[in-house]
Amino acid sequence: TGIDLNGIQRDLNTFFYNNTYMLIDITKSSYNSNLSNGIEQKGSITTTKYNISDENLYVASNIDNNFVDPSIVSAHYNASLVYDYFLETHDRTSIDGKAGTVISMTNLKNNDGNDEDNATWNGKWISYGNGRVSFKPLAGALDIAAHEFAHGVVEWTAGLEYKDESGALNESFSDIFGVMVDRDDWTVGEDIVKTKSFPNGCLRSLKEPELGDQPSHYDNAVYLGTDYDYGGVHYNSGITNKAFYLIASEIGKEKAEQIYYRALTTYLTRSSDFLDLRIGLEQSAIDIYGSNSTELTTIKQGLDSVGILFKQIEEEERIEVDGTDYILSYDTDPNNNTTFYLSDPFGDKFQPLSVTKIWSKPSISSDGFFLVFVTEDNNLNGMSLIENNIFEYTIDDTGVWNTVAISKDKSKIALTTVNEGDKNIYVYDLKNDKWGTFELYTPTTAQGGLKSDQIVYADALEWDNRSERIIFDQLNRIKRGDSEDLEYWDIGIMDVWNSEKNRFDNGNIIRLYSQIPENVNIGYPSFAKTTNNVVTFDYVENIDGEQYSYILLLDLETSEFGFFESNSPWSIPNFATMDNQIIYNQLDSNGISEVYSRQVEDIILPSDQETLLITYADWGSWLNQGQRDFDKDGILDDIDKCPNSPEGVKVDDDGCTLSQKDTDKDDVYDDVDNCILEFNIDQTDTDGDGLGDVCDDDDDGDGILDDNDECPTTKLEAIVDLKGCEIFNLPVDNFKIYVEEISCVGNDDGEIVLSANDISYDYVASISKRSSSERGKGITEINSDLTQVNVIATSNNLNDNTENVKENDTINLNLSNNHSANFKNLEPGKYNVCIKVVGQDSFEQCFELTVKEPQPLAASTKVDNSDGLVQFNLRGSSTYFFKHNGESKIIEENNAVISLKPGLNTVEISTENNCQGVITKEFFNSEEVEYYPNPTNGIVNFYIRGNDNHVEIKTLDSRGNSIMNNSFNVPLSRKIQIDFSQNIKGVYFVKINSENVKKTIKIIKE
Structure with a gap:
């Protein structure tokens, strides 16, 4: 326990x-x-x-x-x-x-x-x-244990390569199985994160990938190159994580995990991307639930939701090799001094090449014309295999080399040394005369680049057909304190060259097999010659003390393989030109090495029959001699300085794009070099004009050529004199200045308020009043409406730190007043304010400002009796205070409309300046009176609107003589009757007055 x-x-x-x-x-x-x-x-x-x-x-x-x-x-x-x-x-x-x-x-x-x-x-x-x-x-954390366990499951099934989208799928499947084992939530790592680093309380979330700083849609995927997180494997996995959440939430975790596991183990391969995931999931759903199932529909909808959609797939194009086939072999006959022979592919017609004894496997360029090898003295030799011009020479005689491989395009040589403890592969770039050193390590799935160290050294090397990656075997040693150390050989593949940039790559490593049984060793890997997706290698197994050797032919994509048994511990296999044969070493009955061949179908399926090609021979290598243009840019590899340019890009006469060349050899490539023809490793560009200082005639961009510039590093945007030296200046917005207008007509209490942003200087400001015709030079005009000045609020203690000054006075802006001050008691008019910097006599900045006094308060009105509205046209302020029958409101425009209430309306208008006074206006808005009949022979009915209880009614004839003058109490019916039957024919005027009624009505008596 x-x-x-x-x-x-x-x-x-x-x-x-x-x-x-x-x-x-x-x-x-x-x-x-x-x-x-x-x-x-x-x-x-x-x-x-x-x-x-x-x-x-x-x-x-x-x-x-x-x-x-x-x-x-x-x-x-x-x-x-x-x-x-x-x-x-x-x-x-x-x-x-x-x-x-x-x-x-x-x-x-x-x-x-x-x-x-x-x-x-x-x-x-x-x-x-x-x-x-x-x-x-x-x-x-249980989900972390499941996550790492699942990485192993992925490597033993689909073997998803740990970079870019395939690596993101590797991470995603591990997250998915992590939450399926610890299935009470949708998060990973919630039990072990520290909230200081992960404030959302988890490492990643399938439900909300953004909580773990991941995208949840393909549109937001980021591809940073394999230099960073192997191409974003821990970042972009959020997209497929979200898809699983959507799918599992709909059909249930039990169904979703079965569909995903089947896709992983049945349909995905080493380089599968997000689209391959979709294809695999859909087919898995069909396999388990049928083509018309809800599960299939849910899979499609979930992937649609995260933007994983169908697109055109480009199939790999087979490499074309055209020329004459030969076999290079190394003679082991002790009675023969010749070592290297070149023969036809049938093991006939031998041509002796050398008597030099070798240390390790030789290497030949793809065009078959260049051979490199390590001699028994551990020197590096090269040999031209051009017909009628075959010769051998020493490349390096330091005696430190162990193994060597020439890239297929002859542009690079990879080497290892015999130095104890040397865990590096060294690569020499022949085109650019540069060395690269690549350290061996055991890759892990850790985010952040943790690398395990169990490598002793690398041995056999070979380049892929694009001369970008090296496949190699390496000796591993695992130290175990309570038992014997475990040693074994396995195979790795390293990113060495970036063809797109024509420079060394990051040295990322993947292993051919993440783990092999403890009794198995694999080594001497070699790529097929028409594809990089197939390799062959030796597989040696020890069972109960007996050794069994096999040659494997492996499809890296599908993990499908073929094999046959060999009687040699290490057979060193390699493919024929068209990948339809494989040659390898076997031992005869006397233990003497011989070179055999075997037919191959579909690159990985060897026949049961083998053919003896060459006796007393080792290191058999199939080669083809012919001109090569691997990148199909029209520049033969022999003269192509960038022999693996991306297909379809425009290249120059050297076969390169700008991003592939470093003309001045300063380690800054031409596409980003600010001075292509001059060594300029620091890329200094003082004026930021895109032209480096080493080739810029005016480094600081001040308009004075460097030859005449006494101050060649003047800061950008500085004002300079004819010698190129800075004239003191301040930013245009260094001073904040605004006007406080005169409070009332005749008060002369206007103010101009100033402050400075740069408080490292002291300032002196002066003021003068301008005549109406005066116009100065170099003056910034600032209107009182502040449309041409940055406005700041007056500080609370401004009055405590300012001086009352008169026209033509000066004020100081310094630490004593927080670099803020004002000119006070100003009358209306235009003023010049000029500011100087103490100690900088050449600097002066002037402003023109206008101090205004307010207009008299005025109001004109227009009454619309039909709807009881009054329109006001106001002047004298921007804000007005209205009091209407005791109710207050603020009007912030010069045109205003108010609705009259029944009866007498009193409107008082004022502003925030008390000196502008108050305007009072009265309006009477009568209640309506309805009447009928009119004309009349007798009684006219008057209906009085509103709530008045008493009215005065006066009747006048057409001459203005009073006919009737009575007071009436208004009944509940609001109807009052007046009898005109005794009146003579004619026109009469009825005046009705009460608190809220004032009406004169014309009545006609018939």
Whole structure:
């Protein structure tokens, strides 16, 4: 038992060995006791701890079976849970699907020996750091354990290459299976992140990728090149993570995980991208649920939602090789001094080439005309194989070289040395006369570039057909403190050359196989000659002390392979020109090496029959002699300075684009070099005009040529004199200045307020009043409406730090008044304000400002009796205060309209300047009176609107004589009747008055 990192006591399956309990779980179905020995229990779950003092791994153990290190408890317990998930959910036995041992390691250190802030999968085991800045101990998270376990599953199935979109899929599948094992949420790492580094509380989120700084749609994918995070594998994985969330949320996690697992194990290949994922998921949904299923529809909708749509796929174009075939072989007959021979492809017609003995595998350029090899004295030799001009020469005689490979386009040579502890591959760029050094390492899936160090050295080297990558074999050594160190040979592929930029690449490495059985070694890899997707290599297996050798032909994309048995420990296979044959070494009955060939179909399917080509021979190499133009730019490789330009780009006579050339050899390529013809490594460009100083006649861009410029580094935008030296100046917006207008007519209390931004200087400002005809030079005009000045608010203590001055006075702007001051008590008019800098006599900046006094307050009105509205036309301010029958409102325009209330309306108008006075206007708005009949013979009915209870009614004849003058109480019916029956015919005027009614009505008596 033991308490894990989350404080929970766990029951652990252990293994009793050598009087102690080991964290080795042998309860799983993958366990094979027949293949187990000591602590190496085949098919177990084994947990180890790294000991930094001796750099060894030790299986975690305890004599009492009580484990006190919570990290190893969590690692062991979680590994068992993840193992069970893949077995029970996907019927997968262990990481490799072949009942292999699952190894976890805790106490991971970084390259500096400090606690690692990460967890990794390195192709052999899962490693957990103790955390430092961003993470707690990483073994404490079940989803992290599942994530790293899933990396191994990915490598043993689709083998998704860890870069660009295929690498993002690798990360995404690991995240997906992480949340499927720890399936109570959609986040990864929520149990081990520190919120200081991850304020959202998780490392990544499938539901909301943005929480982990990831995109959730293909439109937002970023491709930064493999120099950074292997092309964004931890970034762009958010897109496919989001797709899984959408799909699983619709059809359920149980169905989604089955569809994704089938796509991974059945349809995806090494270089699959996001589109391949779509194709694989759709086909997997059809396989499981049918072509008309809801599940298939959901898959399509989910991928549509994140922008993974169908597009045209470009198939790989086979490499065309045209010329004459030969075989180069190395003679091993002790009675023959000749070493190298050139023969036809049938092993006839031999031509001797050299008597020099060699140390390692020779290498030939693709055109078949150049051979390089390491001599038995570890010198580097070259040989021309041009007919009638065959000659050998020493390239380097330092005696340090181990292996060599010439690139297919003859532009680069890769080498390793015999120096002990040298873990580098050295590459010499023949075209540009430069060396590149590439350190070997064991790649991991850790975000941030953590690299595992278990490489001893590299040996056999070969370039791919684009002369960009090197495939190599390497000796690995894993130090194990409680058992013998494990040594084995495996194969890596390194990015060495960036053809698009025509320069060295970043040296990223992928492994041909992330892990191989402990009893297997692989080596001497070689690419097919018409494609980079197929390789052949030696596969040597040791079973119960017996060695079995095979030659494998492997499709890197599909992982399909063919093989046949060989009787030579290392057969050093390579393909014929058209990839329809393979040649290799075999041993005769006396142990003498011979070169054989075997027919091949579809590049990877060897026939059962082999043909002896050359006896007493080793290092057989098939070559083809002919002119090459691999990039099809019309420039033959022999003279092409950029022999692998991207297809379709425009090149110059050297076969290069600007992005591929470095004309001045300053390590800055011509497409970004600001001075192409002059060595200019620092790219200094003082004036920022795009032309580097080394070739710019006016470095500082001040208009004075460098030959005459006494101040050649004057800052940009500086005003200079004829000698190119700066004339003191300040930014145009250094001074803030505005006008406080006169409060009232005749008050003469206007102000001009000044302040300075640059407080490193002291200033003196002067003021003078201008005549109406005066117009100065170099003066900035600032209107009182402030349309031509930046306005700032007057500080609260401005009055305390200013001086009352008269016209032609001066004021100071300095620290004593916070570089703010004002001219006060100004009368209306135009003023010049000029500011000088203390100690800089040549500088003066002047402003023209206008101080205005307010207009008299005025208001004109227009009354519309039909709808009870009054229109006001106002002058004298921009803001007016209205009081209408005691109700106040603010009007911020010169035209205003108010609605009259019934009865008398009193409107008072004022401004914020009390001296402008108050305008009072009265308006009477009568209630309506309805009347009928009119004309009349008798009674006229008057209906009085409103609420007045009493009215005065007066009747006048057409001459103005009063006929009737009465007071009436208005009844509830609001109707008052007046009888005209006794009146003579004619026109009468009825005047009705009350508090809210004033009406004169014309009545006609018939």
